[in-house]
Amino acid sequence: MFHSTKSPFFQNHEAGPATPGGMRSSLRRLAVSLAVSAALGSTAVMAQADPYADVNRLVRAGQLNEALAKTDQYLATKPADPQMRFLKGVILTESGKTSEAIAAFLSLTQDYPELPEPYNNLAVLYAGQSQFDKARAALEMAIRTNPSYATAHENLGDVYAKLASQAYSKALQLDAGNTGAAPKLSLIRSLFSADSRSAQAEKVAAAPATSAAPPAPAVAAAPATPVAPATPAATGGAGQADVESAVQKWAQAWSNKSMPDYLGAYAPSFTPTGGQARSDWEAERRARIVPRQRINVEVNDLDVAVNGDRATARFRQVYTSDTLNVTSLKTLDLVRSGNRWLIVKESTGS
Structure with missing residues (x-):
């Protein structure tokens, strides 16, 4: 399909x-x-x-x-x-x-x-x-x-x-x-x-509802892979707020073209998709980010789910630069490392 x-x-x-x-x-x-x-x-x-x-x-x-x-x-x-x-x-x-x-x-x-x-x-x-x-x-x-x-x-x-x-x-x-x-x-x-x-x-x-009420398919937006219910401590406001802060800092580092902070937002265990080597991925990211005259990355409609030492952040990413304006859906999987949340997986689209 x-x-x-x-x-x-x-x-x-x-x-x-x-x-x-x-x-x-x-x-x-x-x-x-x-x-x-x-x-x-x-x-x-x-x-x-x-x-x-x-x-x-x-x-x-x-x-x-x-x-x-x-x-x-x-x-x-x-x-x-x-x-x-x-x-x-x-x-x-x-x-x-x-x-x-x-x-x-x-x-x-x-x-x-x-x-x-x-x-x-x-x-x-x-x-x-x-x-x-x-x-x-x-x-x-x-x-x-x-x-x-x-x-x-x-x-x-x-x-x-x-x-x-x-x-x-x-x-x-x-x-x-x-x-x-x-x-x-x-x-x-x-x-x-x-x-x-x-x-x-x-x-x-997905057929549109005939009434003014929100259509039922909104429920289908839940993650396809079931996630075990997290404990109250794991899903508490502090844990979720920390993940939200980590995502915003990642976006800000990208916007500022601060490569140490941007690349530092990714965990050592992060592996780029498509089998790309980590060193090649980092070199490619530098080549895409550093030459831009300006970059602005906004995180909208951020939805965070925390389960113990793991979290998932889903949001709409609005990227603008001197050459390109693109909006896309983004998902970040993060793990807790000490007092920080680091990205272990990144995907774009559905």
Whole structure:
């Protein structure tokens, strides 16, 4: 089940159309950087939201032609704006204009190679055309750009599974008596069949409520992995406040480009995602942070859960610099080390 982001700024929303071969493409929306209403779940909000909010309202109302006209009007005066260009790609995708959507996202990867979301959406569109080698290459670029981009990792797993399915099918065509390929192919097909049923269930659960009351799916925002109830001492105000303070200090160190404080917020046991060596990760972070003229990192809607000496912090991260404005969902897993809380795992996206 492939997941696309509706902008670097759309959060989970609804399932999309089925892709060839029975594989379902569930389109996950990250709220347009400047605006999606709370009815879509967690959203990302940035300054100067009006043009994005107008387009978002039209998209949510299903007025895609009007939304596309708005994006074209905006881009006529600000053709380089990455958020609006991304949103145009999303509208083209929703309108079934796949070739134009691919061109829009491909152009974004060329002009803003540091953004992983356009690569991810390219992969979803390629997968919808059964171009799985192209999808794999696009997802590998997304992960190289942001190793903690969880959605891209999940999608890459799906692409590998589809490629494996094709390879096993070919093996059976060439050798009908192959006793090893058949059960493997059956396993993969059953996996995606289960995914499809799960996606349909999620779609039904996420249907908008007909009344004004908040929809029940808000409950589904709880962590997928159950966490044992913490003791009152572990979840007390002091423990939670200490974690919140650690997260804010991490963001402030990043904003100040204070590399000793920023890197010091990560525990010695922190291992970057994607198998990257710690030394390489630190060098990459320095290269991304130090040259910027200005950086501001805001932590919004911070939600902290403490369980003994471990904690999880979930929030909306608003990153702005002299070259880029991006809002995303961020999760930090932390452990207590003496009187400090240090990051052991960092992930972006769903």
